[in-house]
Amino acid sequence: MDFINAIVLLLNYIFVPALAYGSQLAIGAIFVTLIYGILRFANFATGDMMSFGTMVAILFTWYFQSIGISLGILPTALIAIPFAIIFMILYMLTIDKLVFSYYRIKKSPPVQLAMVSIGVMFVTQAIVRIIIGPFDRRFFDGEKFILKANEFKEMTGLNEGLTVKSTQVITLVITIIVVSILFWFLNKTKTGKSMRAYSDNEDLALLSGIDPKKVVMITWIIAGILATIGGVLYGLDKSFKPFTYFNNMLPIFAAAIVGGIGNPFGAFLGGYVIAFAEILITYAYKKFFTYILPETLEPDSLVQLLSTDYKFAVSFSILVVVLLFRPTGIFKGRVL
């Protein structure tokens, strides 16, 4: 019984939250990796683009709520996502037209494009803050829990409860759908294959008649979709605050690089690696050990490897270590 309790404890505090957080990071990381693989620069505006998409989704959510449309137990934001995506794609294509295309045609070095993306970051951040303000906003509605701790305890008769928030399940389901469609698209369709070819070797791809404009446009469209979905899922699960989104850029970068930048599948797994590492290392295992160890061996301290303050630092340290020993990432990067 104690053993099952211990497992439920880990499930509740580590596995479920890490899975949800990892999915949110994974979508962002695929976004970074796509831009890096095809447009060939590190996009420092990642976090702010996600917050832009989320902002549009929130505005639509408010509009739907005001005219009384809702999905019942599901959050209204889910209906807002498609509309937000359309806006986001338009925004991405506008930015590309106004800013990035000039440098792409000039074949500027990647560093210059990264600098330009910092300019985009400033502008996007300003627009988001001017429109919706810098405050913390929750836009979740509908049923909050799928499984409550108390219900679980009554159901199973265990000491430990298991809480599953509906946002966590939604995150996971949507991530699986989006990522499988994306991989199907990249691996099976003609456009997807041309994107991979372009990412692999630009000159060769051009020679074989692939239209670079089309590839770039599709990339921005996919990026817009991923940014919006990733942002909304994070906002539903936690809350929406422009500053947090800006900061999330860092673990997302870490995930993309750990997985091997330019490799979407690596980025997808990288998101989970980062999320699990963050939570595993900063979790206090005292209760877990009291369950599985005999009473005489029970620990006095919290048995925490690092305090939760260092949550971000953990993912960054992993990144630094990966960069040092395997700069290509866990899975070899630079091939889409």
Add this chain to the structure above:
Amino acid sequence: MREYKNVIVAYSIMILLIILVGVFQSWSIALSILNFCLISAVMTMGANIQWGYAGLINFGVMGYTALGGLAAVLVSVAPVEEAWSAGGTNIIVCLFIIIGMIFSIRYILKKFVKSKKRTYGIISLIVIGLVLLRLVSEPGIESIEAVDPAKTGFLGGLGMPILFSWIVGGFFAAGLAYIVGKVALGLRADYLAIATLLISEIVIAVIKHEDWLTRGVKNVIGLERPVPYEIDLQNTPWFINLVEKFNSGKLKLINSVTERQDVLNQLVIDASSVYVKLCFAGMFLIVVIILLVITQKALYSPWGRMMRAIRDNEEAANAMGKNVVKEHLLIFILGSAVVGIAGAMMVTHDGLFTPGSYRPMRYTFLIWVMVIVGGSGNNFGAILGGFAVWFLWIEAAPIALFLINFFTSHLPDTNVIKLHLIDSVPYFRFLMMGIGLLLIMRYRPKGIIPEKINIK
């Protein structure tokens, strides 16, 4: 003279703008802008040494700034003796453990050939060392943080004059830069950017949460100042006399004695804050000038030429027998040290150290905007960038307010959009920075004052 024409014009416009702020807003505001412009100029010079001279991209400016600030705390605050007696020995033992670990790892690396056994040995050594560190430090840290947590709760510093910390800050930053450089300089440009950004975040996390060393988010306030305090000045006779002399014409017009005294008091209060800021400005100016002379000399020395050669063609420079790795590391350290000095200067100016306020937006990306806008590779450009961007950063809100009022003047005051825009005035500075950066990158990619290479 002619080649410096645009430099002189740009600087005159900048000085004129600051004077205009003095005339229209107040001299106190103008001087604080000037002070921060000078500090920003030092930071930009640091970043410019790395980016402009050697093409190294360092997004860790924030980390070095914070380390410089930490140096100011550790140098100037009086030591907390109670805390030292409570947990000082533990901390010192920890220090020895770390040193021991480093030396034993170096020894193993040198003595044994690379093998699986060696790797496992090193890993187990690190793990054992970490466990040992944890066991020794935890009781020490707890007892240190328990010493009067509302006021101290940390080890304190050395109790030396704060000016000294400007040098120490430089050394702190240089030390960190040495480690980071050893680790990350082999990476490609954009990887290096990300790695340095994340490492600086780690540094901030440590400063924020190691309360025994830095007081963390509880902040350190009331740092000792190298210049007189306003309140002291207001009670010093010579200062009051000086203010009286300066304003004698104005004071003569007032007949009533008590009224004149009131006006004088107000003038003295204003003048004291201006005087203090002038003192700071003088000190900062000295630093900027010294650095400018040194960097300018370095830029046109054989060493500077070599750095440019490495920047423009690494392989060719390598083939000519220049040690690219070594020079990159050196310049990375030098640039970071300059940023560290700026960090210490800033904490000295503010008189407080707030780890929570170090954010990448303000301390990394803004500095980079300054470098790019000013003109990378040119020290005059870098300083101008620091001035211009900081000026815009501060004055963006008033400018935005003016523009909003101008464009919405036909709307009634209760209009929702107008009110919302006026509420969000502070965020227009991001917009201006972004648009400014994008415009400069597009139409003047070398900055306002571009790099000039004269071969004499």
